[in-house]
Amino acid sequence: MKKFILITILTxxxxxxxxxxxxxxxxxxxxxxMAKFSEGIAKKTQMYNRSEDSDQxxxxxxxxxxxxxxxxxxxxxxxxxxxxxNSAGADELKYWNKNVVPYYTEGxxxxxxxxxxxxxxxxxxxxxxxxxxxxxYKDSGEWDFWRFRQRVRKAMEESGYESAMNVLxxxxxxxxxxxxxxxxxxxxMGQSSDYGEPLQNMIAKYNEIxxxxxxxxxxxxxxxxxxxxxxxxxxxMFMPDMSSQ
Amino acid sequence: MKQILILLLSLSFSFSYSQLSTRTIEVKSGQMEKFIExxxxxxxxxxxxxxxxxxxxxxxxxxxxxGKIWRMRAASSEYMDNWDSNSxxxxxxxxxxxxxxxxxxxxxxxxxNYVGEMxxxxxxxNQNHVMALIYTYKASGEQDFWRFRERVVAAxxxxxxxPKGSMHSVLCSSGCNGNVAIILFEYESFSDQQRYNQEMLPxxxxxxNELxxxxxxxxxxxxxxxxxxENGRGRMHLRFIPEASSD
Numbered sequence: 275m276k277k278f279i280l281i282t283i284l285t286x287x288x289x290x291x292x293x294x295x296x297x298x299x300x301x302x303x304x305x306x307x308m309a310k311f312s313e314g315i316a317k318k319t320q321m322y323n324r325s326e327d328s329d330q331x332x333x334x335x336x337x338x339x340x341x342x343x344x345x346x347x348x349x350x351x352x353x354x355x356x357x358x359x360n361s362a363g364a365d366e367l368k369y370w371n372k373n374v375v376p377y378y379t380e381g382x383x384x385x386x387x388x389x390x391x392x393x394x395x396x397x398x399x400x401x402x403x404x405x406x407x408x409x410x411y412k413d414s415g416e417w418d419f420w421r422f423r424q425r426v427r428k429a430m431e432e433s434g435y436e437s438a439m440n441v442l443x444x445x446x447x448x449x450x451x452x453x454x455x456x457x458x459x460x461x462x463m464g465q466s467s468d469y470g471e472p473l474q475n476m477i478a479k480y481n482e483i484x485x486x487x488x489x490x491x492x493x494x495x496x497x498x499x500x501x502x503x504x505x506x507x508x509x510x511m512f513m514p515d516m517s518s519q
Numbered sequence: 520m521k522q523i524l525i526l527l528l529s530l531s532f533s534f535s536y537s538q539l540s541t542r543t544i545e546v547k548s549g550q551m552e553k554f555i556e557x558x559x560x561x562x563x564x565x566x567x568x569x570x571x572x573x574x575x576x577x578x579x580x581x582x583x584x585x586g587k588i589w590r591m592r593a594a595s596s597e598y599m600d601n602w603d604s605n606s607x608x609x610x611x612x613x614x615x616x617x618x619x620x621x622x623x624x625x626x627x628x629x630x631x632n633y634v635g636e637m638x639x640x641x642x643x644x645n646q647n648h649v650m651a652l653i654y655t656y657k658a659s660g661e662q663d664f665w666r667f668r669e670r671v672v673a674a675x676x677x678x679x680x681x682p683k684g685s686m687h688s689v690l691c692s693s694g695c696n697g698n699v700a701i702i703l704f705e706y707e708s709f710s711d712q713q714r715y716n717q718e719m720l721p722x723x724x725x726x727x728n729e730l731x732x733x734x735x736x737x738x739x740x741x742x743x744x745x746x747x748x749e750n751g752r753g754r755m756h757l758r759f760i761p762e763a764s765s766d
Contacts, residue, residue, distance in 0.1 A: 305622045337628060337693075338540075338627075338628050338629060338630050338693040339627060339629070339695070340626070340694075341627075342542075342627050342628040342694070343628075405693070461599075462596035462597075462599040462600050463596040463597055463600050465596070497658035497659065497661075498658065498659050500658055502657055502697070502748040502749070503696055503748065505658060505697055505698060506695070506696050507691075507692060507694070508693060508694065509630070509693045509694075
């Protein structure tokens with residue numbers, strides 16, 4: 275057990291040193307301004323954020339929960355050091371201030387660090403729908419939580435699961451140990467299909483690798499590791515027109 | 520009990536059935552009748568045919584959202600993927616119903632799975648008064664919470680005289696904080712609900728104890744109390760509006 279804990283700590287720590295990071299802001303669209311906001315943000319992104327050396331932005335519309343219809347805009351960076359600089363020029367900022375700012379108000383801003391070792395992105399995976407599960411685990415439940423994630427990732431790979439899953443932990447702006455696990459799907463029909471046979475195959479593989487009923491036992495332990503309000507599901511839709519390519 | 524967990528997992532991950540979703544709508548002051556009339560026209564025109572989304576409309580009678588509309592939709596994954604704000608149906612809503620909605624007051628979208636095994640459907644007639652019990656349970660309390668619901672269903676089904684209204688269980692699959700379930704009880708009116716509580720509820724409890732052992736109802740109920748998060752129990756009343764709902 276101690277060995278596992280040590281490995282997990284090292285894995286999380288070492289991977290975070292050079293990990294990809296996303297600064298996610300919630301943008302609350304003002305009443306009746308959706309069309310102008312959408313047009314402004316799409317044009318700005320296409321004009322200023324499509325080249326490789328520009329800042330990279332990814333935009334998602336929120337489909338469920340209290341912020342439904344608003345947006346999460348993520349500045350995606352290869353390391354946290356990029357937050358020290360901003361390649362946006364005066365023209366880009368001016369364009370944003372003139373064509374987007376009048377139509378929204380700022381919500382929360384958080385920094386999320388991607389854990390590459392616990393994420394799974396198979397070749398040719400696709401889909402713009404995200405089913406995002408937010409977890410907040412107790413300090414005492416850290417190992418149960420991460421063991422389950424580590425094993426799920428392994429079972430996905432071994433079972434040939436065809437959709438992507440990204441695991442990010444909140445490195446700033448949260449209270450508690452918040453983690454988001456993002457499942458990619460080809461729309462709601464794709465989600466429906468992913469949670470059929472592929473999920474069953476993944477669970478079977480999990481039990482094959484870690485022992486009979488291991489999936490149920492580990493998922494129960496992971497659930498028990500959460501705080502009382504430490505479980506939330508949201509659906510998001512990736513908006514390609516409003517995002518860097 | 521393991522079976523219950525497996526059932527819930529399979530429901531949570533089963534999206535092939537119709538997905539329920541709910542929104543809260545604030546109607547402009549003095550425009551409720553007009554809203555209901557126009558929402559009804561839209562619903563009867565676009566939401567009664569096979570393959571279309573189905574809508575059920577309620578007025579919220581109590582709580583912080585009292586006076587607002589709670590509109591529930593059942594739609595297939597295909598419908599949800601192909602939803603288009605420029606479709607004839609959407610445009611009709613925006614043109615004819617939109618003017619009666621307070622600006623920007625369509626709040627939140629919450630997705631729900633209907634938990635059929637934990638529901639009791641009867642041929643309800645004129646049961647338009649609804650009491651909704653809203654629970655948030657701890658992950659560790661899942662089994663205790665649903666055991667009680669499963670047993671209530673069994674007891675209701677075993678009663679000599681069936682309740683006149685149905686009992687529906689839905690579990691939040693997206694948009695909620697925590698494990699949120701709503702149990703909807705149908706009655707004719709507040710007095711009918713009171714009558715049920717005085718006459719039928721004791722019979723249901725008796726049947727529950729007969730099926731599951733002496734004092735089982737009380738013991739299981741106490742376990743439910745412990746399964747909930749702090750302040751994890753809410754209640755609101757709704758008025759079902761058939762004229763603004765799918766048939």
